[in-house]
Amino acid sequence: QVQLQESGPGLVKPSETLSLTCSVSGGSISSGSYHWSWIRQPAGKGLEWIGRIHASGGTNYNPSLDSRLTISVDTSKNQFSLKLNSVTAADTAVYYCARYALHQLAGSAFDIWGQGTMVTVSS
């Protein structure tokens, strides 16, 4: 059973870089038709897709975050990571990592989610 676990600082100062890592257990990050995504949710609000990466290193980013965002993968550690620079209070949210399964017939979706980690941007 594949599981995802987010880790990283819970508090980041304004203008600094938010860095999070998602560790994948129970399966290889390189197997199958999967992309690995970051999604965030400010308190009381909806879900915002941040971006995704394939084990090959190919990425797609939310255009609204593209200029501040880097998502990378380390297949040797079975992890992928998020770096969001120049953060402001608007970046305060619960950050989730999730697996996106691409299946033309069965349908594509986020089938596995981490539990989420709260990140607060404050001085």
Place this chain on the structure above:
Amino acid sequence: EIVLTQSPDTLSLSPGERATLSCRASQSLSSSYLAWYQQKPGQAPRLLISGASRRAAGIPDRFSGSGSGTDFTLTISRLEPEDFAVYFCQQFGGGSRIIAFGPGTKVDIK
């Protein structure tokens, strides 16, 4: 970029009633790329439906999805107490490779 809207914002119903949630896309999208999620307070979202109509593993058959093109529906045939939650639709933009979520519909107890 495809934008999803959901209606209503809130649906107030009693246990045992039928819930009908709508998700509308700004452009036609492939049904393969439309999914529905349930989220309860303090929890990560849980996949309910992929490919517009395919229930995920372990999802009760009171949940069903339908629709195509720009209009999609999630139906809960008879609400159980554990079904009161927020529901999000989500699409993958195919060629644009951009993913987006709808704003959500909250199903609460009347």
